[in-house]
Amino acid sequence: MTAAAAPSPLTRGQISIRNVSKMYDPDGARVLAMDNCSMEIEAGEFCVVVGPSGCGKTTLLNAIAGFHGITSGEILIDGEVLCSPNQQASPGSDRIVVFQNGALFPWFTVLENVTFGPVVQGGVNDKVAKDKAREMLSQMGLSGIESNYPSELSGGMRRRVEIARAMMNDPRVLLLDEPFRAMDALTKTVVQQFLLDVYNKHHKTIFFITHDLEEAIFLGSRVYIMTTRPAKIKTVLDIDIPRPRDFRVLSSSSYLRLKKQCIEAVHEEALKAFAAGEREMA
Amino acid sequence: MSQSSMYGFNWTKIRKKIFSLATLRGISAMVAFTVLWELCSHFSVPIVGNVPPPSSVLKELGQQLVSKTYWVSWVDSFMRISIGFVIAQVLGIPLGLLLGVNRTARELIYPVFEIMRPVPPLAWVPIAVIFWPTNELSMMFVTFLGAFFTVVLNIIGGARSIDARFIRAAYSLGSTRSDIFWKIMVPATLPSIVVGMTVGIGITWAVVVAAEMIASRSGLGFLTWQSYVAGDYPMIIIGMISIGVAGYISSALIRVIGSRMTPWLRTF
Numbered sequence: 281m282t283a284a285a286a287p288s289p290l291t292r293g294q295i296s297i298r299n300v301s302k303m304y305d306p307d308g309a310r311v312l313a314m315d316n317c318s319m320e321i322e323a324g325e326f327c328v329v330v331g332p333s334g335c336g337k338t339t340l341l342n343a344i345a346g347f348h349g350i351t352s353g354e355i356l357i358d359g360e361v362l363c364s365p366n367q368q369a370s371p372g373s374d375r376i377v378v379f380q381n382g383a384l385f386p387w388f389t390v391l392e393n394v395t396f397g398p399v400v401q402g403g404v405n406d407k408v409a410k411d412k413a414r415e416m417l418s419q420m421g422l423s424g425i426e427s428n429y430p431s432e433l434s435g436g437m438r439r440r441v442e443i444a445r446a447m448m449n450d451p452r453v454l455l456l457d458e459p460f461r462a463m464d465a466l467t468k469t470v471v472q473q474f475l476l477d478v479y480n481k482h483h484k485t486i487f488f489i490t491h492d493l494e495e496a497i498f499l500g501s502r503v504y505i506m507t508t509r510p511a512k513i514k515t516v517l518d519i520d521i522p523r524p525r526d527f528r529v530l531s532s533s534s535y536l537r538l539k540k541q542c543i544e545a546v547h548e549e550a551l552k553a554f555a556a557g558e559r560e561m562a
Numbered sequence: 563m564s565q566s567s568m569y570g571f572n573w574t575k576i577r578k579k580i581f582s583l584a585t586l587r588g589i590s591a592m593v594a595f596t597v598l599w600e601l602c603s604h605f606s607v608p609i610v611g612n613v614p615p616p617s618s619v620l621k622e623l624g625q626q627l628v629s630k631t632y633w634v635s636w637v638d639s640f641m642r643i644s645i646g647f648v649i650a651q652v653l654g655i656p657l658g659l660l661l662g663v664n665r666t667a668r669e670l671i672y673p674v675f676e677i678m679r680p681v682p683p684l685a686w687v688p689i690a691v692i693f694w695p696t697n698e699l700s701m702m703f704v705t706f707l708g709a710f711f712t713v714v715l716n717i718i719g720g721a722r723s724i725d726a727r728f729i730r731a732a733y734s735l736g737s738t739r740s741d742i743f744w745k746i747m748v749p750a751t752l753p754s755i756v757v758g759m760t761v762g763i764g765i766t767w768a769v770v771v772a773a774e775m776i777a778s779r780s781g782l783g784f785l786t787w788q789s790y791v792a793g794d795y796p797m798i799i800i801g802m803i804s805i806g807v808a809g810y811i812s813s814a815l816i817r818v819i820g821s822r823m824t825p826w827l828r829t830f
Contacts, residue, residue, distance in 0.1 A: 373736035383731035387749035397735040429826040
């Protein structure tokens, strides 16, 4: 990833996904996971991708993150080609992933986890990194747990620490793959609000995958609804609910209207997916 | 609870434990067992009564605890397991990590390893006695083998079952391959190293005792066997108890070390 003239924080993280297809095992089973997907994500947009389970949303995220390549089309970030059929992106700290079941390193304390990025990338004094980490954690309301191991924390705290770990590296885009799926409803609301607060403060581009429609509308600026496999973008919904948002949004009329639109669009796909033998949504 | 924590021990808790019902039951059961054993011997109950009674064992024990040769046996056995075990870790841990992480190394070395592994360490005793210059070295070699195969196998298993998302997360955060090895693979494999060590020490003791019976002139295993040959039967029991205690001490030590190595697992 070459760093061209550094774009300002509010203009970094523009992602263009153009006619991207991904076929697994081209010489064998020929499974088409994505078929001609196109999305234009603005810098600083909180973009949410919704679709039936198994439709290929994670494939798209993995391609942007650099965990595998694509078989046709191209993905650009801030105008530069990130990946194409000839060039696979390599994973990097400008596109950090937060995983579904969490990937906090269990053998490191919270502080060691959060400073992991700056430490392995080098060029930063250990003490400076630790101070910065402590400050970030306290800003996020997570102070006091620096010396704890992840196993000593609750699920909600762990997910928040993981987001803090990602944010320490000032990524261009934050990639979240159904990060709150395994949480109970109450914890989920807390962590969703946390993510919204982080977004309101730092305005990073966020690429968020979920199967939960309510979560999608509550969090996102734009919701992209994907079809069943092979995935295409079926509909794009602009979420015109103003920010900052909180739980009161959940009973507003605009939220309910958007939810209705979303359900109609997604339900059709869910039925198709079910008929095709995929796992049911949610 | 913290009122009586002298020297970092919770004395209230310890006192409660010592004088609890569970302890009382345990002690009474042991006393009953010993009394029953004594009676069986006294009344010449068939089979069971042939075992030397506690009275003669305790008498002999009193003499042994002040005898130099007895404690020298302890030292000899411990020396053998320590050296064999430590070398097994020093060689086995890097080899295990190499085979776990590097596919080429695994495909080259693992087949040879797998052919040698099924041979029990004790079956190596005759050949070890032949090619090692001294008996002592052959003993240590045999103890080394038991722990070595165990630790390598456990590490390979551990290294190969590391969850891929940790590696992906690490790459995503900007790690180099060296970082992945030292900061992800090694810590992630530590629990299996500890398992390898814990199982390994048990195997090592079993091997040492038997090897001493076969091919040695010192140590606790030799002591036990020699007592049988010489007809000093209470001594056999003492030998057995000593081996049990020695094994227990070693395992406890490894457990403490293991727990220090993996502080993040201590919480539950």
